Amino acid sequence: MSDQTQSTVSRRGFLRAVGVSGGAGAMLATMGAMGLAPSAAASVTPAFRAPERSDFTLTGRSGASVVVLGGGIAGLTTAYELGKAGYHCTILEARHRVGGRNLTIRGGDVETDLDGHTQRAGFSDGVYFNAGPGRIAQWMVTMDYCRELGVPIEVFTNQNADAWIYNESAGMTEPIRYRTAKADVYGYVSELLAKATDQGALDARLTTEDRDRLLSFLQSFGAIGGRTSDWAYTGTNRRGFSAYPGAGNEVGTLLGTPPALSDVFASNVGRYFSFEFGYDQAMLMFQPVGGMDQIPRALAKAVGGHRIRLNAEVTGVTDRGSQVEVTYRQGGRQSQITADYCVAALPPHLMARVPHNLGAGVTAALADFPVTAAGKIGLEYRSRWWETDQRIYGGITETDLDLSHIWYPSYGFHGKRGLVVGYYNTGANARAYSGLTPEQRRERAVSQGAKIHGDKYRSELVTSYSHAWDRTRYLEGAWTSPRYGTAGYNLLLQPAGRVYFAGDWLSHEVAWQHGAFVAARSAVSSLHQRVMAG
Numbered sequence: 001m002s003d004q005t006q007s008t009v010s011r012r013g014f015l016r017a018v019g020v021s022g023g024a025g026a027m028l029a030t031m032g033a034m035g036l037a038p039s040a041a042a043s044v045t046p047a048f049r050a051p052e053r054s055d056f057t058l059t060g061r062s063g064a065s066v067v068v069l070g071g072g073i074a075g076l077t078t079a080y081e082l083g084k085a086g087y088h089c090t091i092l093e094a095r096h097r098v099g100g101r102n103l104t105i106r107g108g109d110v111e112t113d114l115d116g117h118t119q120r121a122g123f124s125d126g127v128y129f130n131a132g133p134g135r136i137a138q139w140m141v142t143m144d145y146c147r148e149l150g151v152p153i154e155v156f157t158n159q160n161a162d163a164w165i166y167n168e169s170a171g172m173t174e175p176i177r178y179r180t181a182k183a184d185v186y187g188y189v190s191e192l193l194a195k196a197t198d199q200g201a202l203d204a205r206l207t208t209e210d211r212d213r214l215l216s217f218l219q220s221f222g223a224i225g226g227r228t229s230d231w232a233y234t235g236t237n238r239r240g241f242s243a244y245p246g247a248g249n250e251v252g253t254l255l256g257t258p259p260a261l262s263d264v265f266a267s268n269v270g271r272y273f274s275f276e277f278g279y280d281q282a283m284l285m286f287q288p289v290g291g292m293d294q295i296p297r298a299l300a301k302a303v304g305g306h307r308i309r310l311n312a313e314v315t316g317v318t319d320r321g322s323q324v325e326v327t328y329r330q331g332g333r334q335s336q337i338t339a340d341y342c343v344a345a346l347p348p349h350l351m352a353r354v355p356h357n358l359g360a361g362v363t364a365a366l367a368d369f370p371v372t373a374a375g376k377i378g379l380e381y382r383s384r385w386w387e388t389d390q391r392i393y394g395g396i397t398e399t400d401l402d403l404s405h406i407w408y409p410s411y412g413f414h415g416k417r418g419l420v421v422g423y424y425n426t427g428a429n430a431r432a433y434s435g436l437t438p439e440q441r442r443e444r445a446v447s448q449g450a451k452i453h454g455d456k457y458r459s460e461l462v463t464s465y466s467h468a469w470d471r472t473r474y475l476e477g478a479w480t481s482p483r484y485g486t487a488g489y490n491l492l493l494q495p496a497g498r499v500y501f502a503g504d505w506l507s508h509e510v511a512w513q514h515g516a517f518v519a520a521r522s523a524v525s526s527l528h529q530r531v532m533a534g
């Protein structure tokens with residue numbers, strides 16, 4: 001090892017170790033130079049833990065019978081994985097279709113909510129609306145199930161420089177493109193930090209070398225001037241153009257000059273930038289081709305339709321010691337099924353209401369999951385004006401309006417029609433919409449969205465369908481906030497006699513199908529170990 005390498009490591013060991021200036025080879029060389037054996041690399045940059053993410057197989061076979069309560073992702077996965085290991089599973093699902101919160105609405109679908117509002121979706125052929133899940137991160141086990149089940153996937157655009165930001169409460173009268181908002185916020189933040197750095201305000205924290213490196217980073221990050229122009233941010237073509245560059249001498253027309261620093265901060269556009277930093281929301285994201293419900297459909301097909309009873313509402317669970325007895329109502333009749341084991345994959349707040357003999361502690365634990373409301377509306381348009389007129393191809397507009405987010409479709413580009421998600425909100429905003437009739441929801445969403453998109457937001461609209469998760473029978477909520485670490489939460493990670501629990505609510509990825517998949521895998525592993533040991 002040369003002296004130069006040694007000095008590089010001691011001065012820049014951190015940068016090299018996190019792979020900023022080199023690939024794996026460079027990193028290993030650096031580790032060696034630091035006196036670390038290659039195996040110690042794991043403690044610096046932990047290896048990706050593949051087993052939890054990849055395909056799953058129970059070792060050994062059993063012919064035991066299992067009744068699975070709920071045909072959402074967790075229930076279906078339970079039956080799918082146990083089925084591979086030879087178990088005889090029966091799924092009892094209260095709704096008229098499998099999938100649970102994984103719900104894709106197409107033309108002809110009919111849903112009636114708890115308030116008696118019936119909607120028949122009038123969407124055109126090929127147009128669909130993911131009323132629940134819409135996106136999948138690359139690391140999620142959901143991707144492995146798509147591959148294993150043969151569900152084709154495509155990119156879901158979760159972030160788009162050409163989508164809008166609109167903060168009405170900050171006095172904005174026009175929306176601003178993400179790219180423009182970012183250019184101005186990054187520019188002014190960089191200017192301020194560069195000035196403070198150059199004036200010595202950070203000298204206690206920075207060496208001379210650090211200071212120079214930070215200034216050089218800020219110059220490129222914020223596209224600001226140098227020392228001679230006092231690091232000023234004056235705007236560049238990162239803001240975008242009102243007329244893009246063209247042929248010959250057409251240099252294009254820049255999108256004006258940046259507003260004053262104080263106005264940029266007052267607009268509060270920067271509050272949306274960190275969304276894409278999230279480990280679960282960063283691009284690239286994915287979606288199944290043709291709708292998110294391709295996942296439960298494929299699972300149900302693999303499980304076998306004869307093992308799934310629809311419109312079967314579970315009304316009681318009794319552990320009889322050597323077997324479990326489950327009562328359910330189907331077609332106006334009370335029926336009963338007995339199995340060796342049961343996996344309860346209903347929402348916890350609903351399972352808490354099902355009469356059982358599993359103990360008061362179980363009921364109390366199940367009832368202790370606070371539930372969040374969420375809602376979405378799908379707006380079908382006769383033209384794709386957001387693509388042709390506004391040059392937005394997928395992605396999300398962020399607002400401080402009660403509609404919160406507007407999603408543009410990541411499929412069907414340049415097609416004739418398309419579906420925009422006109423609101424996706426949670427909490428109080430979701431409840432405000434769910435308290436309205438479907439017509440009132442549409443009116444409210446359209447009048448809000450037209451502030452951003454103009455007249456076509458109303459005039460090109462063909463039909464709509466809205467879904468209020470807090471008003472959906474057999475779900476009564478969008479997702480829960482588990483009280484991790486409490487005795488109640490931990491109690492439900494264990495079987496109650498012969499009854500196991502599963503669902504995204506028993507995972508650290510609540511509100512993600514990933515959570516439902518891994519919770520189901522955990523329950524079936526535990527059940528299978530017991531059967532194999534017994």
Ligand SMILES: Cc1cc2nc3c(=O)[nH]c(=O)nc-3n(C[C@H](O)[C@H](O)[C@H](O)COP(=O)(O)OP(=O)(O)OC[C@H]3O[C@@H](n4cnc5c(N)ncnc54)[C@H](O)[C@@H]3O)c2cc1C
Pocket residue numbers: 069070071072073074075092093094095098099100101102131132133134135136142312313314315345346347350374375376469473474475477478479502503504505510511512513514515516
């Ligand atoms: C608005 C929204 C957006 C989301 N976005 C994403 C996303 O982008 N990506 C992502 O991966 N995930 C997302 N999720 C989360 C994802 O939908 C869930 O994590 C997952 O679908 C949960 O599956 P589950 O099987 O645990 O529960 P559920 O889907 O709740 O399944 C429970 C099942 O039990 C049934 N049931 C209830 N009562 C009874 C009864 N008495 N008898 C019989 N059956 C009964 C229900 O009908 C249902 O089918 C979103 C969810 C919502 C609501």
Ligand SMILES: N=C(N)NCCCC(=O)C(=O)O
Pocket residue numbers: 135510511512
């Ligand atoms: N606070 C949360 N749990 N957020 C997750 C929101 C639901 C979801 O998965 C998505 O829309 O991507």
